[in-house]
Amino acid sequence: MKSAQNTFALALSLGLAALATGCAGAPDDSQIVDLEHTRESEDAAGEEAVQDEAADETPTSVEEEFGSEYVYTDGLTVRLAGIERRVSGEWDSPENTPYVYFDIQFDNGTGGPVDLTYLSVYCQVGEEGRTAEDVYTDDTGSGFTSTVMDGRTATAGYGCALPEEESYLQVELTLSDWEDFDDEVRETVYFVGDVA
Known part of the structure; x- marks a missing residue:
């Protein structure tokens, strides 16, 4: 029994030694993979990502002078026109009030319809930037109530x-x-x- 155990232990030792020797051999050329780190390609990819992000960013707000226009990234253009001082009449709200009248114009070059009903308009006046009251007359109406089609104003x-x-x-x-x-x-x- 003792010699059987010794024989088994010897066979197991020889088998493990052979296995270890086979694993320790050098790999052939087909097993070698080039893992060299390429810093230049990483830098170039990083720069491209930053440029793409910058191109996709749009400002949250912009400031334009009277007489100019602004073109949104999708091709919609907005401008203020016909700015003039007026005084509201007795049937207007509020009545007999000095106010400034202006037209808001949109030129649609987006390639599709644009819904203008959700336009918010707020005025501030004077050096203190006081919120101005809206004035409703026959000319001011109720603002935009529909969609402007592509190629239209x-x-x-x-x-x-x-x-x-x-x-x-x-x-x-x-x-x-x-x-x-x-x-x-x-x-x-x-x-x-400034309004003259």
């Missing part, structure tokens, strides 16, 4: 109270697209300047 009149002693006006425009519930909000555009 849409115009709506707006009015903001502007005391005679003040000249500075800031008009804030934010156009959102909540119809598809995709939370698409274009950058806010501020038109600023």
